[in-house]
Amino acid sequence: MTLDILRRELKKRGQRITYQRELILKIFMESENAHFGAEEIYRLLLEKRSRISKATVYRTLALLADFGILNKIEFGDGIVRYELASFDGKSHNHLICKICGKVVEFESDKLDELMETISKETGYRIENYQVKFYGICPDCFKKILRNDDNQKIASESVK
Ligand SMILES: [Zn+2]
Ligand SMILES: [Zn+2]
Structure with missing residues (x-):
C-alpha cells in the first residue's frame, strides 16, 4: 500500500x-498487520x-472508515480497531491471541472453496x-509451558 494509492x-x-489523515494513514502503512484502536494511534x-x-x-479514524479507506x-475485547482496507476485493482472515492480543492475518483457498459450497x-x-x-499464539503458549515446568520443578524441590 502506498500513499499514492490511498490518495487516489x-x-x-x-x-x-x-x-492529519496522512499522518494517521502513514502509521498504518509503516507497520505490518496493523490493527490499531484510536488510543494506540494517539499514543503512536x-x-x-x-x-x-x-x-x-477519533474523528479522523471514523471518517476514513466511512470513506472505506x-x-x-472488532476482536471481542471491546476495542474498536481499524485496518487499511484492501482494494483488491480479497478476503483476509485473522488469528487472535486471547492472551497478548497479537493479531495475524491469513488467506486460505480452502475457505474460498467453503464459501462457494455454501453459496451453492x-x-x-x-x-x-x-x-x-x-x-493462544506460539509465544504465549511457550510461556505457559515454561511456567508449568517451573511450577513442577518448584513442587518437586519441596518434596
Ligand atoms: Zn499471545
Ligand atoms: Zn486484518
Whole structure:
C-alpha cells in the first residue's frame, strides 16, 4: 500500500488527504498487520511528536472508515480497531491471541472453496467473508509451558 494509492482512493470518493489523515494513514502503512484502536494511534502519534488531539484522532479514524479507506474491526475485547482496507476485493482472515492480543492475518483457498459450497447450497451470492480464530499464539503458549515446568520443578524441590 502506498500513499499514492490511498490518495487516489480518497479522490475517487471526492475526498482529499489532509495533514492529519496522512499522518494517521502513514502509521498504518509503516507497520505490518496493523490493527490499531484510536488510543494506540494517539499514543503512536505522540511518540512521533505529532500534535493531534485525541478527538481529532477519533474523528479522523471514523471518517476514513466511512470513506472505506479503513475497515473497522472488532476482536471481542471491546476495542474498536481499524485496518487499511484492501482494494483488491480479497478476503483476509485473522488469528487472535486471547492472551497478548497479537493479531495475524491469513488467506486460505480452502475457505474460498467453503464459501462457494455454501453459496451453492443456500443460493446466497456471497460477496466476501471474514473468519476470526481465537486462541493462544506460539509465544504465549511457550510461556505457559515454561511456567508449568517451573511450577513442577518448584513442587518437586519441596518434596
Ligand atoms: Zn499471545
Ligand atoms: Zn486484518
